[in-house]
Amino acid sequence: MAKIEIIKGDITRLHIDAIVNAANNSLTGGGGVDGAIHIAAGPELLRSCKLLEGCETGDAKITKGFNLPAKFVIHTVGPVWQEGKTNENQLLASCYKESLMLAVRNNIRTLAFPNISTGIYGYPKPQAATIAFETIQAFLINHQQIDRVICCCFDEENLKIYRELYDKGIVAVRVFSPLAIETTSKLAEKIWHEHYVPMIGIEQVSYMVNSFQSVKAIGNQINNENYQYYIIYHQSEPAGYIAIKPMGEELFLSKFYIIQEKRGTGLGKKGYDFISKKAKEFGCKSITLTVNKNNINSIKAYRKFGFEIENPVITDIGSGFIMDDYKMRSRLDTD
Ligand code: AR6
Numbered sequence: 001m002a003k004i005e006i007i008k009g010d011i012t013r014l015h016i017d018a019i020v021n022a023a024n025n026s027l028t029g030g031g032g033v034d035g036a037i038h039i040a041a042g043p044e045l046l047r048s049c050k051l052l053e054g055c056e057t058g059d060a061k062i063t064k065g066f067n068l069p070a071k072f073v074i075h076t077v078g079p080v081w082q083e084g085k086t087n088e089n090q091l092l093a094s095c096y097k098e099s100l101m102l103a104v105r106n107n108i109r110t111l112a113f114p115n116i117s118t119g120i121y122g123y124p125k126p127q128a129a130t131i132a133f134e135t136i137q138a139f140l141i142n143h144q145q146i147d148r149v150i151c152c153c154f155d156e157e158n159l160k161i162y163r164e165l166y167d168k169g170i171v172a173v174r175v176f177s178p179l180a181i182e183t184t185s186k187l188a189e190k191i192w193h194e195h196y197v198p199m200i201g202i203e204q205v206s207y208m209v210n211s212f213q214s215v216k217a218i219g220n221q222i223n224n225e226n227y228q229y230y231i232i233y234h235q236s237e238p239a240g241y242i243a244i245k246p247m248g249e250e251l252f253l254s255k256f257y258i259i260q261e262k263r264g265t266g267l268g269k270k271g272y273d274f275i276s277k278k279a280k281e282f283g284c285k286s287i288t289l290t291v292n293k294n295n296i297n298s299i300k301a302y303r304k305f306g307f308e309i310e311n312p313v314i315t316d317i318g319s320g321f322i323m324d325d326y327k328m329r330s331r332l333d334t335d
Contacts, residue, residue, distance in 0.1 A: 004136055004149050004236040006162045011152040012040035017108040018072035019065070019152075020099050022116045025077055027055050032119045033154070042067040049075065058094035060102050072108060074099045078117030081124065089131055092117055096135040104145050112150035115158045129161045130169075137233050138173045141180050166235055170270045172242065175229035181218050184229055187238050188213035191257045199294050204321050211317070227254060228278075232271055239267055244278060250329075251279040253289040272305045279332055286332060290315075290325040299326070306330040
């Protein structure tokens with residue numbers, strides 16, 4: 001999968017397929033990164049931009065790079081920050097998405113973004129960085145045509161925010177496309193084997209992976225059974241996944257796994273914060289789950305997140321296999 005990279009520097013100096021410009025609706029140049037790009041590209045860029053007849057906020061258009069080392073410039077127009085009252089989050093996400101779509105349509109494989117809207121347009125930097133990351137990551141898992149996306153930070157503050165997000169944060173990307181379902185299924189196979197074989201044996205694990213986490217099974221849960229799957233990314237790589245199902249006042253946490261190498265790094269807590277946030281968005285008052293009775297470590301971890309054991313649950317899952325679980329519940333503070 002394509003990698004996201006964070007660098008500090010002047011975007012006009014990058015030798016890549018395309019750089020993105022944080023432009024304005026007129027596309028006739030301005031200050032900030034826009035000004036720097038026009039100076040470095042030379043006057044032909046302005047002539048070329050004038051033919052495009054402007055650009056809507058959240059949209060993107062493309063020109064050649066002229067004197068720039070980059071072959072193309074993708075011009076996008078970020079929203080002006082107005083205290084979040086004018087759909088700024090969606091518009092900013094749209095800038096990243098539309099720019100990436102234009103890149104794919106033009107066979108661009110490497111591109112760099114500046115921190116759109118966080119200069120003259122006044123967008124809060126941490127919020128803008130989160131949106132940038134989530135949108136880029138979600139796009140990349142569904143488009144294999146792009147090799148590398150660079151987040152080019154110019155100021156120290158943005159660099160710090162981006163590095164922190166990259167090193168310590170997670171991005172949860174909703175699974176919709178066949179490609180994302182396939183990634184989830186592969187991840188499930190890996191995680192379930194490393195996690196459950198010592199507990200229930202390889203035969204049952206293989207049976208369970210085939211029955212419940214195959215591409216077909218996950219597709220069916222998403223399309224017909226109201227499950228939402230999310231892949232958890234850390235440092236631009238899949239690090240685990242989540243499956244949830246809202247059921248009235250409770251959110252059923254069906255799957256929540258972090259791969260072995262990433263356990264004990266605080267990602268579990270971040271994943272759980274994401275799940276609680278979702279539960280609150282659905283208006284749920286509690287989160288429930290079932291966990292294998294022998295899964296001492298997970299039970300301990302769930303207790304830390306505020307779950308309590310409610311009752312034992314024994315389920316016949318077919319082919320002679322039985323699940324011997326506890327049902328656990330965590331009540332959410334609803335204020
Ligand atoms: N390379 C990379 N990033 C840069 C560079 C550079 N050479 N120069 C500045 N930045 P801004 P906006 C960073 O103000 O907020 C223009 O007048 C900068 O530190 O360029 O989207 C347009 O015409 C900041 O983090 O863009 C519009 O009118 C980021 O680029 C308006 O500004 C974006 O800051 C757009 O405002």
